[in-house]
Amino acid sequence: KNEVEQSPQNLTAQEGEFITINCSYSVGISALHWLQQHPGGGIVSLFMLSSGKKKHGRLIATINIQEKHSSLHITASHPRDSAVYICAVKGGGADGLTFGKGTHLIIQP
Amino acid sequence: DTGVSQNPRHKITKRGQNVTFRCDPISEHNRLYWYRQTLGQGPEFLTYFQNEAQLEKSRLLSDRFSAERPKGSFSTLEIQRTEQGDSAMYLCASSPLGTNYGYTFGSGTRLTVV
Numbered sequence: 001k002n003e004v005e006q007s008p009q010n011l012t013a014q015e016g017e018f019i020t021i022n023c024s025y026s027v028g029i030s031a032l033h034w035l036q037q038h039p040g041g042g043i044v045s046l047f048m049l050s051s052g053k054k055k056h057g058r059l060i061a062t063i064n065i066q067e068k069h070s071s072l073h074i075t076a077s078h079p080r081d082s083a084v085y086i087c088a089v090k091g092g093g094a095d096g097l098t099f100g101k102g103t104h105l106i107i108q109p
Numbered sequence: 110d111t112g113v114s115q116n117p118r119h120k121i122t123k124r125g126q127n128v129t130f131r132c133d134p135i136s137e138h139n140r141l142y143w144y145r146q147t148l149g150q151g152p153e154f155l156t157y158f159q160n161e162a163q164l165e166k167s168r169l170l171s172d173r174f175s176a177e178r179p180k181g182s183f184s185t186l187e188i189q190r191t192e193q194g195d196s197a198m199y200l201c202a203s204s205p206l207g208t209n210y211g212y213t214f215g216s217g218t219r220l221t222v223v
Contacts, residue, residue, distance in 0.1 A: 040216070042217070045212055
């Protein structure tokens with residue numbers, strides 16, 4: 001069973017700061033997902049990665065397959081970025097995702 | 110298509126009652142997943158369907174839980190004889206066939222057992 005660890009668990013930063021959230025996993029995967037969850041439960045898929053780096057607006061996600069590690073970066077953070085960010089991995093089979101516990105991010109104006 | 114739809118959004122029930130949740134996935138998505146999320150935790154996998162076939166069930170899915178996807182479209186998750194420990198957010202997601210397609214999540218059904 002894959003273990004997914006995220007750090008930090010909680011992060012409070014000021015508007016405009018550069019944010020980094022880390023994710024480590026224990027066994028080989030076919031894909032890693034970064035998800036955003038707002039209060040009330042709705043989950044939005046931000047990125048799906050199997051190698052390298054992806055960028056969408058102010059969000060950047062990287063993955064290092066050899067080190068079993070991924071990072072999510074937010075540039076020029078804004079209060080509307082406040083949410084829980086969840087890392088989830090998918091094994092080579094067809095089963096469901098294994099999730100980290102999430103990082104609770106608060107961006108203060 | 111308006112995405113993955115889950116109903117109801119909230120459900121409060123008394124311990125011992127049965128509850129049923131519904132998930133309508135994106136119409137062309139073959140795979141449908143159910144997850145459960147308790148407060149402060151990440152979601153946990155419960156079960157998934159490929160079309161109408163239930164291909165995997167987690168050990169978390171006790172005998173009181175049953176899921177169906179009769180025509181390969183919408184799915185229902187039923188919990189019989191609810192317990193307080195069943196209180197959680199129940200999330201549904203769907204994806205196309207293939208191992209590396211993204212998931213689309215519903216907004217979830219929040220169950221409170223009193």
